[in-house]
Structure formats: structure tokens, C-alpha cells
Amino acid sequence: MDILNALVAFLNFVFIPAAAYGAQLALGALGVTLIYGILRFSNFAHGDTMAFGTAVTIIVTWGLQALGISLGPLPTALLALPFGIAATALLALGTDRVVYRFYRVQKAAPIILVMASVGVMFLMNGLTRLLIGVDEIRFTDGARFIINVRDFREWSGLEEGLALRTTQLLTLVVAVLVVWALFWFLNRTKSGKAMRAYSDNEDLALLSGIDPERVVRMTWIIAAGLATIAGVLYGLDKSFKAFNYFQILLPIFAAAIVGGLGNPLGAIAGGFVVAFSEVAVTYPWVKVAGYLFPGWQPDGLLQLLGTEYKFAVSFVILIIVLLFKPTGLFSGKSV
Amino acid sequence: MATTRQAAATSPWRAPILFAILALLFVLEGTVRNSMFSGSWNTSLAILNMGLISAITALGVNMQWGYAGLFNVGVVGFLALGGLAPVLIALPPVEGAWSSGGMRLLLSLFVGMGTLAMAKMAWTRTRSGLIVAGVLLAGFVAYRWLFDPAVLAIEANNPARHGNIGGLGLPVLLSWVVGGLFAAAAAWAVGKVALGLRSDYLAIATLGIGEIIVAVLKNEDWLARGVKNITSIPRPVPYEVDLQANPDFVDFATSWGFGAAEASGIWVKLCYMLLFLVVLLTIILLAELALKSPWGRMMRAIRDNETAAEAMGKDVTARHLQVFVLGSAVIGIAGAMMITQDGLMAPTSYNPLRYTFLIWVMVIVGGSGNNWGAVLGAILIWFIWIKVEIWGPNLIGFLVTPLPDGDLKTHLLDSAPHMRFIVMGLVLLLVLRFAPRGLVPER
Numbered sequence: 186m187d188i189l190n191a192l193v194a195f196l197n198f199v200f201i202p203a204a205a206y207g208a209q210l211a212l213g214a215l216g217v218t219l220i221y222g223i224l225r226f227s228n229f230a231h232g233d234t235m236a237f238g239t240a241v242t243i244i245v246t247w248g249l250q251a252l253g254i255s256l257g258p259l260p261t262a263l264l265a266l267p268f269g270i271a272a273t274a275l276l277a278l279g280t281d282r283v284v285y286r287f288y289r290v291q292k293a294a295p296i297i298l299v300m301a302s303v304g305v306m307f308l309m310n311g312l313t314r315l316l317i318g319v320d321e322i323r324f325t326d327g328a329r330f331i332i333n334v335r336d337f338r339e340w341s342g343l344e345e346g347l348a349l350r351t352t353q354l355l356t357l358v359v360a361v362l363v364v365w366a367l368f369w370f371l372n373r374t375k376s377g378k379a380m381r382a383y384s385d386n387e388d389l390a391l392l393s394g395i396d397p398e399r400v401v402r403m404t405w406i407i408a409a410g411l412a413t414i415a416g417v418l419y420g421l422d423k424s425f426k427a428f429n430y431f432q433i434l435l436p437i438f439a440a441a442i443v444g445g446l447g448n449p450l451g452a453i454a455g456g457f458v459v460a461f462s463e464v465a466v467t468y469p470w471v472k473v474a475g476y477l478f479p480g481w482q483p484d485g486l487l488q489l490l491g492t493e494y495k496f497a498v499s500f501v502i503l504i505i506v507l508l509f510k511p512t513g514l515f516s517g518k519s520v
Numbered sequence: 521m522a523t524t525r526q527a528a529a530t531s532p533w534r535a536p537i538l539f540a541i542l543a544l545l546f547v548l549e550g551t552v553r554n555s556m557f558s559g560s561w562n563t564s565l566a567i568l569n570m571g572l573i574s575a576i577t578a579l580g581v582n583m584q585w586g587y588a589g590l591f592n593v594g595v596v597g598f599l600a601l602g603g604l605a606p607v608l609i610a611l612p613p614v615e616g617a618w619s620s621g622g623m624r625l626l627l628s629l630f631v632g633m634g635t636l637a638m639a640k641m642a643w644t645r646t647r648s649g650l651i652v653a654g655v656l657l658a659g660f661v662a663y664r665w666l667f668d669p670a671v672l673a674i675e676a677n678n679p680a681r682h683g684n685i686g687g688l689g690l691p692v693l694l695s696w697v698v699g700g701l702f703a704a705a706a707a708w709a710v711g712k713v714a715l716g717l718r719s720d721y722l723a724i725a726t727l728g729i730g731e732i733i734v735a736v737l738k739n740e741d742w743l744a745r746g747v748k749n750i751t752s753i754p755r756p757v758p759y760e761v762d763l764q765a766n767p768d769f770v771d772f773a774t775s776w777g778f779g780a781a782e783a784s785g786i787w788v789k790l791c792y793m794l795l796f797l798v799v800l801l802t803i804i805l806l807a808e809l810a811l812k813s814p815w816g817r818m819m820r821a822i823r824d825n826e827t828a829a830e831a832m833g834k835d836v837t838a839r840h841l842q843v844f845v846l847g848s849a850v851i852g853i854a855g856a857m858m859i860t861q862d863g864l865m866a867p868t869s870y871n872p873l874r875y876t877f878l879i880w881v882m883v884i885v886g887g888s889g890n891n892w893g894a895v896l897g898a899i900l901i902w903f904i905w906i907k908v909e910i911w912g913p914n915l916i917g918f919l920v921t922p923l924p925d926g927d928l929k930t931h932l933l934d935s936a937p938h939m940r941f942i943v944m945g946l947v948l949l950l951v952l953r954f955a956p957r958g959l960v961p962e963r
Contacts, residue, residue, distance in 0.1 A: 227720040284949060296591055296719050300884060301952055303877055307945030310873070314938035431873065435731055438724045446720070489660075493739040500728030504713055507721060 191476035193337075193345040198472075203464035204457075205353040205422055208360035211456025212415035213433065214440035215367065215449055216408040222384040222447035222518065223404040224285065226298035231412060232434035233309035234273060236427050238413025239420045240317040242269030243324045250326070258328040258351065260421055269417065274409040280305050281405050289401070306431075313427050322425040325352060345476070352421045363414055364453060367407070371449065376403055384447060432496070436463070439499040443506045445517025454514060459499045467492045535892050535960045542900055549903075555914050556907075562782065565789035567906050571899035572796040573858050577875075578882045578898035579803055579891060580850030586889035586962070587811065588843040589823040591723040594710075594730030596875035598848045600737050600867065601706055602699030602855025607687060607744045607865050609695035610754045614686030616677050621670035622685060625742070628666030635659025674742040684745045692754045696799070696856045703852020704845050706733070711841040730876060737867040750865040757791035760784040792861055799857065803850060804891050811891075819843060820889075873941070878905065881948045887958025896960055904947070905940060912939030 213235060220228045228234075245265035255261050284301050331354055334346030341347075371377040376399075383390040383400045391397060416430060423429075440459045444451025469486035490498065506514060546564050553559025577599060584590040639655045642648070675683045706729075714725040737744060744750055763769045763784035773783030810816050822829040822836055830836050859865050878901065886897020913936035923929045951958065 221720075227724060284953075287953060296589075297952065297956075299591070299720065299723065300880070301949060303880060304945045304948035304952060307873075307877065307881075307941045307948065309945075311938050311941030311943075311945060314941065315935045318935060319938075435724075435728055439728065442721060442724060491739060494732075494735055496728075497732045497735055500725075500732060503728060504725065507717060507725070508713070511717065511721075 187476045187479060190343055190345040191473045193341075193343055193347050194473050194476065197345070197347050199461075199464050199468055201349060201353055203461045205356045206464070207457035207460030208356050209415050209419045209422065209456075210433075210436055210440045210460050211453040212360055212363060212411050212418070213437040214444065214452035214456050215364070216411040216415070217437055217441040218444070218447055218449055218452040218517075219404055219408050219411070221441070222449075223380060223400060224289070224298070225518075226295045226302065227438065227446075228408075229299065229302045229434070230280075230306040230309055231408075231437065232430045232432075233306050233313060234277065234409060234412040235416030235419070235433070236313045236430035237276060237309050237316075238269045238273035238409065239416035239425055239430070240313050240427070241272040242266055242413065242417050243317060243322060243420070243425060245269065246324050256327060259355070260325045260327050260352070262324055262417055262421060263355075266414065266417055270410045270413045273413045274406045276309075277405040277409040278402060280308075281401065286401075310427070310431065317425075317427070319427055322420075324425060325421045327351060350422075352418070356418045356422055359414065359418060363411070367411075367449070370407075376400075380404065435496050436460075436499040439503040442503055442513055442517070445513030445515035447518040448513070448515045451513055451515030451517060458514075459502060462502050463495045463498045466490050466498045467495055530961055530963075535896070538896055538959055539892075542896065542903070545903055556911065558910075562785045562789065565786060565793060567903055568899070569789055569792050569796060569861060570858075570906075571902040572793065572800055573854050573861070574879065574882060574902045575895040575898035576796075576800055576803060576854040576857065577851050577879050578886065578894040579800075579807065580847040580854065581879055581883050582886075582888060582891060582894040583807065583847035583850065584844055585883060586894070587816070587819045587823060588840055590715075590840060590844055590847075591719055592726045592844070592847070593723045593876055593880075594726035594728070594733075595851055595879050596870050596872045597726075597730030597733035598703040598707065598851040599855035599858070599875050600734050600870045601702045602852030602857075603859040603865055603870075604737065604744060605695040605699035605702055605852070605856045606692055606753050606859045607750050608685075609688055609690050609698050610692035610860075611687030611750070612689045614677065614682045614684060617674050617682065617684065617686045620677050621673035624666055624670035625674065625685070628663050628670060631659065631666055632663045635663060671740075671742045682745075683741055683748070684750070685742055691756070692860055693756050693795075695860070696853050699856025700849040700853040703855065704849035707845045707848030708841070711844045715837060715840050715844060727872075727876075730872060734867060734870045734872075737870070744865055744867070747868055749867075751863065753859060753863050753865065755863060756795060756860065757788055760788055763787060796857060799853065800895070803853075804895070807891050878944065881944055883958075884948060885951045885958060887960040887962060889962035890958070890960050893958050893960035893962070897958065900959075901944075901947070905944065908940050908943045909937055912936045912943070915939075 213231065216234075217228060217231050220226070220231070242262055242265045245268040246260075246262045249255075249261050249264055254264065256263060284305055285298060288298050288301060328351050330348060331351055332347055332349040334348050337347040338344075369377075371381055379390070379395045380400050380403060382393070383395055383397065387397075390400075419430075419433065436459050440455035441452050442455070443458055444453070444455030466489045469488040471487045474481070474487055510516070512518070546568055549557045549559075549567065550561040550564035551557075551559060558564070577595065580598075581592065581595060584592050635656060636659075638659065639652050642651050642655050646652075674685055677683060710726070710729050714722055714729070717725055738746055740746060741748065760781075761784075764780045769784070769787070770780045773780050776783070778786070811819075818829070818834060819839065821832075822834060822839055826836055879898075882898040882901045883894050884897070885901055886895065887893025913933065916932055916936040916939070920929050920932050923932075
């Protein structure tokens with residue numbers, strides 16, 4: 186029975202949270218990677234794009250709640266999500282038209298685009314704060330738990346309880362659906378194939394008559410959609426705070442790079458690698474060890490690093506991977 | 521900014537005129553009182569002093585970006601590391617901290633570094649990942665075995681007042697140099713690992729390093745009390761209360777028509793200003809001399825065409841490391857100066873938006889590659905950053921006057937301070953677009 190208890194503790198404190206967090210990172214990293222693959226720069230504004238999309242979704246959610254519309258056990262934010270995506274896509278297309286296109290036409294060095302994205306980051310950050318303020322917002326409603334600790338204990342007779350929150354399962358389900366749709370789009374549709382061709386070899390793609398502006402527009406729309414979905418899932422799972430979305434940029438970049446910039450599969454793998462290592466390194470393993478080795482009493486918490494160093498872990502992984510594979514696990518691009 | 525940044529002809533009067541306008545702004549801030557300016561010399565000098573510190577930070581960034589094309593997005597980390605120096609150098613020693621665990625702590629840090637060195641050696645000798653992992657694991661266990669009890673002992677030592685290792689009780693001005701050395705040492709380690717990476721990868725690597733350094737400062741209470749903050753760091757200049765108690769100073773202030781309280785504040789800020797100016801001008805002098813020397817020409821050659829420079833036999837990686845360390849040292853000095861001026865070490869205040877990205881706006885707006893440009897950009901942007909907090913709400917207040925009172929109006933008025941970010945983003949984008957070489961371009 187102790188092995189079962191250890192397994193449940195592991196699932197509860199490591200596997201489920203890390204899987205949900207990994208899915209959120211993967212969706213964020215997919216957006217970063219797509220922008221890098223097509224427009225060939227690291228978009229520093231991605232975190233604030235996520236924040237903006239989430240803010241719009243929250244406002245629409247409030248509107249729906251005021252109208253008395255709900256999804257029953259599911260969060261109302263799911264209904265508001267399409268509005269958030271639409272608004273974010275418009276904003277992304279607008280910034281591309283006003284800011285990035287100029288440098289693309291000029292064929293400016295990629296680093297200039299990165300700097301322009303820093304300017305866009307400032308703008309979007311201010312815009313989000315104007316729109317919704319800086320307070321912490323919980324916008325989840327509906328059922329909180331699918332499995333709660335007490336019911337699980339009574340049902341299984343185990344000492345250790347298991348909790349699965351609605352938002353965690355929702356994150357995984359939505360992430361799987363979105364990733365499936367994205368890969369279907371990239372591999373099966375004409376537009377998706379055009380995007381891949383453009384990403385692989387710009388000149389060849391232009392020769393074969395692909396309209397680059399159309400590809401770029403499509404990229405921004407998809408990236409905005411991914412950013413909004415990732416942001417809303419992250420906000421539902423934890424809570425919304427404008428500044429947190431700037432913070433989450435680091436693990437997202439780490440995920441995208443660990444997988445290999447410009448490689449969608451790599452972004453997904455990177456997201457889970459980063460999330461699982463963050464949680465595993467900062468989790469105090471003493472409970473699990475206690476079940477596995479009943480007679481043994483370790484001195485400490487068996488925690489490799491304090492929880493405060495979560496972000497540090499993502500970065501250390503990044504450095505280790507880059508030392509051995511300079512363009513990431515799945516061999517991404519470099520400009 | 522094109523890929524090659526050859527000089528274009530600009531008027532030699534451009535920089536002096538812009539600096540004159542900047543000076544005028546500060547004089548207006550000090551003398552005129554209306555909805556735009558405060559009319560207080562105390563405010564004006566406070567903005568100027570922080571502007572000077574920002575200017576030194578911008579000079580450091582400009583060395584890395586303007587001379588060598590290195591995109592360092594971890595400025596906040598090096599700044600924070602420099603800020604650690606006044607704490608460790610100038611604070612009086614903490615009673616009982618060293619005896620409780622100081623030696624053990626030092627030993628653990630040596631073991632930690634030794635582990636890394638051994639892992640590196642094991643890798644070069646054997647190329648076996650398994651052996652390296654074994655070395656790292658054993659080293660980590662030994663390090664934690666030494667480190668944890670030492671930290672517990674130090675943090676248990678009078679935690680309400682201290683709980684940290686304390687300082688050396690040396691003059692605070694010395695810590696400015698030490699701050700530079702701290703940042704330089706960190707930059708060397710970072711550069712060794714990260715400078716081989718390409719532009720975007722380097723940017724993200726430095727972004728991570730900045731976050732890690734700040735996280736360490738926030739959480740390692742034994743080092744600088746973490747989020748409990750350290751206050752009353754010694755000053756290199758007189759204290760306001762002492763000045764106000766000094767009859768000579770009060771007479772002197774009245775003879776100039778100032779109250780004692782106001783004059784003491786101004787006097788202290790003037791003293792700081794002088795110190796900062798000395799540092800700033802020394803760094804500019806050295807930087808200009810370096811830039812005009814063969815070394816400077818080589819740096820620019822490397823920046824403009826790495827491949828060609830490498831073909832000429834220049835060691836690009838070594839030169840990059842050199843300039844990365846130098847620039848970070850300058851940032852570290854600025855960090856130490858900032859903590860000395862504030863008299864307070866508060867790790868939570870190290871926000872990357874403010875201390876990394878805003879510094880970047882300064883460098884780009886001023887003119888990358890030009891030292892005077894970086895200084896101009898830094899002081900100007902800092903002035904705008906501070907004033908927008910007042911101008912923004914005034915402007916929004918003016919714009920919403922026709923609106924009826926209600927939620928929308930209150931919301932707009934409440935969120936006006938966030939105008940800062942929008943204004944900074946706009947300034948950066950406009951400069952990148954219309955004056956990509958900055959206000960004072962490289963000559």
C-alpha cells in the first residue's frame with residue numbers, strides 16, 4: 186500500500202501540476218517558436234500579448250456573467266475566449282502593420298526587430314494595465330474540483346489524498362485539442378504548408394509564388410490565438426496579474442529554446458521538460474521518500490532547491506541544453 | 521540601424537544643443553512651479569542624481585552593445601549585484617554572525633566552485649557525461665551538507681535585526697569599486713558560458729541570468745536579509761539632520777534665502793551629484809580614450825563584421841568576453857552607487873522593466889555607440905519617466921473633463937500612472953523608426 190501512497194503523492198504534487206503547467210508553457214512556447222520561424226526574431230512582447238488576451242477575455246467574462254450566461258461546471262471564460270483571441274489577433278496584426286512590417290521591408294538585422302518588440306512590450310504592458318489595472322484577479326467559476334482529496338481518500342482507503350482541479354484537466358484537454366488543430370493546419374492545409382515552406386526556405390517559398398505578407402498575417406493570428414489560450418489557461422489555473430505574464434516569459438523562452446527555436450514539436454517537448462524539471466527540483470521529496478522507505482528518516486526536506494528558484498531552474502536547463510546542443514534538442518534555427 | 525553602422529554627417533552642434541535643452545529642463549523643474557514642473561530644487565536634483573546613475577548604467581550597456589554588438593538583457597542582475605557591495609563592505613560587522621557559521625559558509629562556497637571546476641576538468645579529460653554527472657552530484661551533496669547548517673546558524677543570529685553575515689565596516693566609497701568587481705566576476709562566469717551563443721540566444725540567456733541574480737538576492741537572507749531589506753547603509757556625504765543642527769550651515773542657508781530643511785536636502789544632493797559626476801566623467805574619459813585607441817578600432821571592426829575581423833586574426837570570443845566584463849563592471853559600479861544614494865537595499869525593487877528595458881530605451885534613444893549619446897539619453901529618459909507620472913494624470917484629467925462623472929472617468933483617472941509604459945514604448949518605437957541611430961549618433 187505504501188507504494189500506492191507514494192504514487193498518489195507524486196501524482197498529486199508533481200505530476201498533475203507539472204503537466205498542467207507544462208501544457209501552458211508549451212502553448213506559449215509554440216507562439217514564440219512560430220514567430221521565430223516565420224518572422225525570424227525572438228518576440229519579447231509575447232508575455233504581454235498573453236496578458237492582453239487574458240485581460241480582454243476576463244472583461245468579456247464579466248460581461249457574460251453580468252448577463253447571467255454560464256457554462257455550468259466549466260468556467261465562463263471558455264465562452265469569452267474567442268472574443269479575447271479576436272481582439273488579440275487584431276492587436277497583433279495592427280502592431281505588425283505599424284511596427285514590424287517597416288523593418289521587414291528594410292531587411293533590418295533581426296536584433297532590431299527584437300528591440301522593436303521591446304517597445305511593443307512596453308506599449309502592450311501599459312495598455313493591459315490601463316485596461317484592467319494591476320490587481321490580482323480570479324476569474325474562474327464553475328466547479329473547482331473533479332476529484333477532491335476527501336472523496337478520493339474515502340473511495341480508495343489510502344492515507345494520501347488526490348486532488349484534480351477542473352482547471353488542470355481543462356488545461357490538458359484544451360492544449361491537446363489546440364496542438365492537434367495546429368498540426369493538422371500546418372501539415373494538411375495549403376496555408377499551413379505555405380507557412381512551413383516559408384519557414385524552411387524563404388527564397389524558395391517566394392519563388393513558388395507564396396505571398397509572404399499572407400504567411401506573416403496568418404502567423405500573427407495563430408500566435409495571438411495561442412498566446413491568448415495559454416494566457417487564459419494560466420490565469421484560470423493560478424490567477425491573473427499583469428506583471429506575472431512578463432515573468433512567465435523566461436520559462437516560455439527557455440521552453441522554446443530547449444526544444445529548438447522555430448520547431449513546433451520542440452516547443453511542446455521543451456514546455457514539458459521545463460515544467461517537469463522546475464517542479465521536480467523544487468518539490469520536497471520527503472513525503473514520497475517516507476512512503477517508499479518507511480524506516481528511513483532523512484534530515485532535510487529532500488528538496489534540491491527552494492521554490493523561489495523555480496525560474497532559475499528553467500534557465501539552468503536552458504544553459505545545459507545549449508552547451509551540448511547549441512540550437513536545442515530538436516535542432517532549431519538560428520539567424 | 522543598418523547592419524553596418526558607418527558614420528553619417530551630423531552637425532557638430534547637435535550634442536551641445538541637446539544637452540543645453542536638457543539643462544534647461546532641469547532649471548525649469550527647479551524654478552518654475554506650474555502643472556508641468558514642481559519648482560523645487562530638491563526634486564530637480566533628485567531626478568538629476570538618479571539620471572546620472574542611469575547614465576553610468578547606460579554607458580556600461582553602450583560598451584557592450586555600441587562597441588561590440590552584444591545584446592545584454594540581464595542589466596538588472598549586474599546592477600543588483602553591484603548593489604550588494606555597499607551592504608557587504610560598508611555595513612558594520614554583525615555580532616556573532618561570523619563565529620556562528622561564517623567559516624563553514626565560505627568553505628561551502630569554495631566546495632561549490634571547486635565542484636564546477638572539477639566537472640569541467642572531468643569533461644575535458646574524459647568526455648564522459650556519466651563521470652561529470654557523478655562529480656556534480658557528489659559536489660552538490662557536499663555543498664549542501666556544508667551550506668545548510670551554516671546558513672541556518674547565521675540566519676538564527678538575532679533575526680529581527682540582523683540574520684545576515686554583516687559587512688566589513690569599510691568606507692562606503694570603496695564599495696563602488698567592489699560593486700564593479702562583483703559584477704565583473706559574474707560577467708566573466710556568464711560570458712564563459714553564454715557568449716558562444718548567437719544573438720537571440722545570448723539575449724535570452726542574459727535575461728535568465730538577471731532574473732537568477734535577483735532571485736538569489738531576494739531569497740538568501742544570510743547575504744543581505746533578502747526581502748527583509750537592509751536600511752541605514754553608511755553615507756559618503758553629511759546627514760540632513762546634522763546640517764540642520766549646525767548653526768553655521770543654517771546661517772549660510774538663510775543668506776541664500778532657503779529654509780534650513782530645504783537647504784540641507786539640496787546640499788546633500790549636490791554632494792552626491794559631485795561624486796556621481798566625478799565617476800561619470802572618469803568613465804567617459806577612459807571609454808573615449810579606449811575607443812580612440814587601436815583597441816577601440818578593433819572592437820568596432822569586430823562589431824561591424826565579425827567574420828572579416830576573425831579572418832584578420834582577431835580573437836573575437838576573447839574580445840567579446842573582455843568588453844562584456846568591462847561593461848558589466850560599469851553597470852555594477854552604478855548599482856553600488858544607487859544603493860549608496862538610497863541608503864537602502866530592497867531586492868524586490870529590482871524590476872527588469874525598470875532596470876533592464878528602460879536602460880535599453882535610454883541607450884537606443886541617446887545613440888548607441890556614442891558615450892555622450894548614452895548619457896544624454898539616460899538623463900532625458902529618466903526625466904521623462906519621472907515626469908510622465910505627473911504629466912500623464914494631468915493630461916488625462918484634462919482630456920476627460922467633458923466626460924460625465926462615473927465609473928469610466930474614475931477608471932481612466934486611476935489608471936493614468938500606467939501611461940508611463942505606453943509613453944516609453946512609443947518613444948522607443950518612434951526613435952527606432954525615425955532616428956535609428958539615436959539623438960546623438962555615433963561619429
